[in-house]
Amino acid sequence: MRRIQCCIPGGISHSRRWSQRFHSVEGVPRLSQEELRRLVDILESDPKILGDIIGRLDAASRRRLIVAGGAIEWFGKDNAVTEMKRAGVDKDRFISPKDFDHWLEGALRRRQEEEDEEVTDRLQKQAMDEADELVxxxxxxxxxxxxxxxxxxxxxxxxxxxxxxxxxxxxxxxxxxxxxxxxxxxxxxxxxxxxxxxxxxxxxxxxxxxxxxxxxxxxxxxxxxxxxxxxxxxxxxxxxxxxxxxxxxxxxxxxxxxxxxxxxxxxxxxxxxx
Known part of the structure; x- marks a missing residue:
């Protein structure tokens, strides 16, 4: 955690100006692009830090993190926001265990359907190519x-x-x-x-x-x-x-x-x- 704290500019972390820049109107943290890049470099260089951070998160935040990561991995970065909204069926920032289970089941099913369609299309194309050559x-x-x-x-x-x-x-x-x-x-x-x-x-x-x-x-x-x-x-x-x-x-x-x-x-x- 000390390494993460190092990415915050010295002399600013306790100032009022840092507090106004670091938080939005709703109190949600906002980091600059440079700070985000440095934070990503730290997390990628030492996986233990990532594990420590996830371990310190509350259950709802971990579920949001899993939903965001799974959405980007399975459906692409552009669909991450859509999947987050799909998971939060109660229209708030809180993803309950029931919401998470419902989203995970649906995401796995949709991912499997996409893979089946890709396999079917590939087999059909292969069959067409083979049939075309056999004429x-x-x-x-x-x-x-x-x-x-x-x-x-x-x-x-x-x-x-x-x-x-x-x-x-x-x-x-x-x-x-x-x-x-x-x-x-x-x-x-x-x-x-x-x-x-x-x-x-x-x-x-x-x-x-x-x-x-x-x-x-x-x-x-x-x-x-x-x-x-x-x-x-x-x-x-x-x-x-x-x-x-x-x-x-x-x-x-x-x-x-x-x-x-x-x-x-x-x-x-x-x-x-x-």
Missing amino acids: PYSTLLWVALVAGLPFVGFGFLDNAMMILAGDAIDNSFGLYFNCSVLTCAAMGNIFSGVLGMQLHGVIEKAVQRFNFRVPTLTENQMKGKRVFFAGHIGGTVGIMTGLLLGMIPLLLLDSDDAKNERTAGESLAVAKTN
Whole structure:
């Protein structure tokens, strides 16, 4: 105890100024950060001093000390105040033996539940990782194929309808109103988008009629990263393939140069006839 008394500045401990600084309005001791640090260093350097202090505390103070220490150890420093309030059910500074037993029982139960949840989450993650690694590459290829086929239809329909509708608008509506090629293409895209929404379910049902025999996957395997990326890559490749195939109508339509040459030829033929 002499070592603790040494941390109090000399000549101040008996003065009125020390009494006002050391006590709050309610008479509760208040130490500065430097004094707290020195006190902690003393207690950590000699465990016997800590035992002597705890032995001199009254029963209620020891219970508060155990509650604070257990709360910090089990639930973190931020939850210490909450646990102290939880233990003092009678809303005062006194923690009775009954309050302490009730808090300790609840704290042990909540701590056990947290540990069980951590173990369960760790086992589930481990099971998912193991299941993810056990998915063979042949199964992943099937997953990518089944995920990509509908997008082939979507991409083909979208691009082909946009080209055909844009060309039709360019030769009719756009010709009379002097619309640019991009304007006609944008209006054609509106048509292809509306048509795609109407045929959305039809394409999926058509793909399902192929009845591909995809190997059965467990729930953990379906949630695995490899299966997810297989479906994602399959859909990406499928939409790219469909969009490329949707450009086929460009081979069947006359280009602007061909149209101009044909128009010039027709005009020349009419001029010669006249």
